[in-house]
Amino acid sequence: MAKLVQFDRIGGPEVLTLRDVEVATPGAGEVRIRVDAIGLNRAEIMYREGVYFDQPAFPSTLGYEAAGVIEAVGPGVDGLAEGDTVAVVPAFLQSRYGTYGTHIIVPASAVVPRPAQVDPAQAAAVWMAYITAYGALVESGKVRPGDHVLITAASSSVGLAAIQLANHIGAIPIATTRGSGKKQRLLDAGAAHVIVTDDEDLPARVKEITSGEGVRLAFDPVAGPGVETLALGIATDGFLVVYGALDPRTTPLPNAQSYPALNSSTYTLFEITMNPERLRRAVAFVNAGLASGSFAPVVDRTFDLTEIAEAHRYMAANGHVGKIVVTVTHDDTV
Template identity: 30%
Template sequence: MKAILMTAIGSPDVLQVQTLPTPILEQDTQLLVRLKAAGVNPIDTKLRQRGTFYPDRMPAVLGCDGAGIVEAVGSAVQQFRVGDAVYFCNGGLGGHPGNYAEYAIVDQQFVAHKPKSISFAEAAAAPLVLITAWEALYDRGRLEAGQQVLIQAGAGGVGHVAIQLAKLAGATVCTTVSSPEKAEFVTQLGADQPILYKQVDPVDAVLHWTKGEGVDLAFDTVGGAVLSQSFAATSVYGDVVTLLAPNTNTDWKTARDRNLRVSFELMLTPMLKGLVKAQQEQAKILRQCARLIDQGQLTIHVGQTFSLDQAAAAHQCLESGSMMGKLVLLID
């Protein structure tokens, strides 16, 4: 099969097209999936730049997100049949091979049926961001109807899904964006108050929107100074959830003075720690989101697609910033 190998740590040029043996089923609960598309996520570019979680297993096939058609099933598989369309987040961290390839092996426990109403490209764009936004808002942030939420970078991959999930929970949403085009995009997704952070101070804008109180929940998808900004924009006793590790300049004093509950969201933890039950819960999230998508209540925006051979170009595009939605590799 054709696959993209990360041959070394470095620039996008280390992503090389190679021919590898087509994987075979090794356990009776596994599926062989003929991939139709693979999502491209910031974690992919970080692993390429810094090294994978399993440096002794180089070269590596990146790509956590996949969507495709089941081509073979193990003898104990009960939930899927050959020909089923599926989507999942599995592999791609340097250990189990990822989805920048024509085929992937994945256990049935970690797979969900693809939403019927969307393309394979949209399905491949969805798993990591769906699980991340769902866990951040509903599990870490304990979002409730009637609350006010700040979503940082609402036009991005995680952000554009988080807006929709927050609205589905009955929250009102403000979100930071960099341009009028993105402001229109997030408004179409349901955001109540886009904040053009290059034109106004985001904290001032949030406090004005909340009549000086701050939001009940701030979701930081950016990191760095944006985490401290999120503390300042959150109400006393509020929640802040971040996807990134805090830097040395983080304003913990404001977080403490406001008695904030600060949570971290890393949806890769179950995969990294081998937490099977947690991975099963993430597959359940994908099943729930598939229903929402097919009911027209949740959409996935694909900003741009590339062929599998163009994986390096996709990484360059993602690293350039200013994306709306997700990038996807299409696999013939």
């Protein structure tokens, strides 16, 4: 038997239940993975609460990221074999597949090799964060050495990945955080500057840091009316990239009468992960950064799979800096 986290109704962390299920056989184009670690993401909280773009079909599992070892390979899968150490990237809908379990079935297209120097907990913390940052900064924003990049909600795993990625390409990361409690940790994580938005005027500080020019790119998971404040700090012909919806209010489109001419867009990592060629480039870029030491996933805290509800509560409290990872203990009789 395997263990799988499922839920039967929309609700809080208490709806998550760890159940015994039959070990499944992978179908065409699928693999089965013996999971060692699972990376948690805000999207999974939103999915559980019924406010994600993808709606659950009950009983539903959930989860986008994991690291482990391939146990079985379905028909039509090439380049992957039993015994391979791998990681799972978010390249599927949670209503079809999930990673919260001891043994999981996922599409082979969502599986990438795990570099030897990356342990399971780190591997489970890599792909959502670094591909999200890579797609926005490198492929869409075309950030160049010397460019200033404004990274909001910077203590998240994506924010920390964006700081490392900006430094990797020679850009200058400016991090934001609401309170002063995380300021030093963001500086220690590589931010060139940190703006505490509860205490400082964001556009004024951005203009001060950039000598009046503004940033090349603002990278924001919050959305809502706050994007108008971000727009005031963007350089002419710069980029405003919104990759989340933490603020459920309507997000206005900055207009040319009040702001510099800028490029405003939404973005999701599925633009990368569901395009084989773009995913290939992203994996090569991220693996090169991991190998060189430029990229080092920050794991804030780990929980056991039996503590999945508590792990979701911890994430919802917003006190973490970096990734929350769930580890999996296996019974050898499975």
